[in-house]
Amino acid sequence: DGGITQSPKYLFRKEGQNVTLSCEQNLNHDAMYWYRQDPGQGLRLIYYSQIVNDFQKGDIAEGYSVSREKKESFPLTVTSAQKNPTAFYLCASSKQGLYTEAFFGQGTRLTVV
């Protein structure tokens, strides 16, 4: 079955440690996105990528980094520079184009202690 896989579902890390969240898709989509969601809030865009080897900052990129070396994969690293990393992280992908809907993974809930 085609879809987007985020792993792990729950992640616990100590303060000051970098952590990488995985996002893999087998939908053959060119565009991929990372969002952060805080409790009861909307989705805020961290980074997005239109195509392999290219990505752009979203509205809250500080303290995060990404890579897009393969079409299928768009990992997100939460660095120690991110002041408040505890949140729900959602990855999405879409075909290229203005009117194409995004498909989402199940999300990773990151807790930093």
Place this chain on the structure above:
Amino acid sequence: AQKITQTQPGMFVQEKEAVTLDCTYDTSDQSYGLFWYKQPSSGEMIFLIYQGSYDEQNATEGRYSLNFQKARKSANLVISASQLGDSAMYFCAMREAYGSSNTGKLIFGQGTTLQVKP
């Protein structure tokens, strides 16, 4: 800069009645796409419906319809015949054109929590 505003943090509706969730947007582009997503308590994001900026007809998808008023920059979601399973958070989103592929960033509003009463 593009912006999405959802002014209703929470809404209640009686089962089997219709409900309208408000969404206004701000953009200087002529070409853009508008989307609605549903997020149940499980956290998954479910795509519901979309509207293109040049579409003259309002989009419909089953019990969902999008009331698109371009001059007012609004794209309200109408859910007809509400069901208990419609209780969830609903997000409005917009994409502007960017680059040769037109695949600009997809931004979301703050969301509206809908509760359907039996």
